[in-house]
Amino acid sequence: xxxTTQPNSMESNEEEPVHLPCNHSTISGTDYIxxxxxxxxxxxxxxxxxxxxxxxxxMASLAIAEDRKSSTLILHRATLRDAAVYYCILEKRxxxxxxxxxxxxxxxxQP
Amino acid sequence: xxGVTQTPRHLVMGMTNKKSxxxxxxxxxxxMYWYKQSAKKPLELMFVYNFKEQTENNSxxxxxxxxxxxxxxxxxxxxxxxxxxxxxxxxxxSQGTASNEKLFFGSGTQLSVL
Numbered sequence: 001x002x003x004t005t006q007p008n009s010m011e012s013n014e015e016e017p018v019h020l021p022c023n024h025s026t027i028s029g030t031d032y033i034x035x036x037x038x039x040x041x042x043x044x045x046x047x048x049x050x051x052x053x054x055x056x057x058x059m060a061s062l063a064i065a066e067d068r069k070s071s072t073l074i075l076h077r078a079t080l081r082d083a084a085v086y087y088c089i090l091e092k093r094x095x096x097x098x099x100x101x102x103x104x105x106x107x108x109x110q111p
Numbered sequence: 112x113x114g115v116t117q118t119p120r121h122l123v124m125g126m127t128n129k130k131s132x133x134x135x136x137x138x139x140x141x142x143m144y145w146y147k148q149s150a151k152k153p154l155e156l157m158f159v160y161n162f163k164e165q166t167e168n169n170s171x172x173x174x175x176x177x178x179x180x181x182x183x184x185x186x187x188x189x190x191x192x193x194x195x196x197x198x199x200x201x202x203x204x205s206q207g208t209a210s211n212e213k214l215f216f217g218s219g220t221q222l223s224v225l
Contacts, residue, residue, distance in 0.1 A: 032210055043201045043216030044154070045113065091210050098144050098167060098203075099214060101154040 004088045009106040012078050020073040020105055022088030027068050032091045034099060035062065035073045037084040044087065044101070047073065083109045114138040117202050117217035124192065125225055132187040132220045134202030140215070142208045143185040145177060148199040148219070160185060161208045192224045 005023040012018045024033070035047040048055055048062045050071075055062040061074040075082055087104040115136045124130050136143065145157040159167035160179040174196075176188040185202055201219045205212040 036214070041218070043113070043115075043203070043219050044214070045216065046213040049211070049213075098146075098156040098159050098208075100156065101146075103153050 004090060004102055006086075006088050006102065006105045008103070009108065011108045011110060013110050014080060015077055018075040018078045018082070018107065020075075020086050020088075020107065021070065022072070023070045024088070024090055025069045027090060028092070029068075030092055033062065033064060033068075033071050034089040034091055035060070036087045036089065036099075036101070037082075038087070038104070039081075039084045047086070049091075078107075078109050080109050080111060083107055113215045113217065115202060115204055115215050115217035117200075117220050119220060120218065121221045121223075123223045123225060124189070126192060126194070128192075129188070129190040131189065132200055132202075132222075134185040134187075134217055136183055136185075136202075136204040136215070138204060138215060140204040140206050141182050142205045142212070143179060143182070144203040144205075144214070145185065145187055146201040146203065146216075148201060150198070154201065158187075159208065166208065189222075192222075194224050197222055197224045 034049040036044040037047050038044040048060050050062045063072045085104040085106050087101050089099050118133045142161045144159050146154045148154045156169050157171045158177045163179050174191050178186040199219045199221050203214045203216045205214050
């Protein structure tokens with residue numbers, strides 16, 4: 001299975017944009033890119049996903065590189081409630097029996 | 112509130128005890144999952160059920176026994192556990208198991224085995 005690489009931790013200031021990177025150099029053409037986040041003492045929650053084109057929703061934006069070997073989750077205006085572990089996950093198209101989570105990026109938001 | 116409810120939130124058990132974890136989803140989903148999250152480790156997929164049928168058993172020891180009586184309920188029966196089984200056990204559901212599905216997680220059961 002294709003793997004993802006994320007920084008262990010990142011720090012940002014409240015009300016500023018945050019760009020969370022994810023490298024997936026061995027991604028195949030049929031892999032979806034998913035992002036989930038896990039707030040303290042909670043289960044993970046879905047953030048966004050995409051295949052080839054950039055995606056926007058009310059929580060975040062997903063920018064996918066043209067060669068698809070990397071992607072960036074963008075939080076446009078971080079709040080203290082965005083402090084969480086963010087997971088970038090590849091999911092093979094047509095074969096999803098659960099998602100395989102890595103270690104993720106621990107995002108710290110400074111007031 | 113994600114629509115996935117897990118009980119109990121916390122459980123302490125001895126190695127000779129038998130206990131069960133319960134998960135219920137109110138989302139009308141057809142697939143349900145058990146994940147294990149040990150301290151400082153990534154989430155590990157344990158079991159997958161789709162339309163009440165088990166489709167994935169990720170080499171989980173037999174001391175963990177899942178049960179899915181219907182698409183809304185999922186149980187994890189525990190017996191003769193070891194201290195290293197102490198972890199956060201998370202239940203999730205999705206509409207199906209095709210790719211591109213969103214997983215909805217419960218808040219988990221924090222299990223301590225003494």
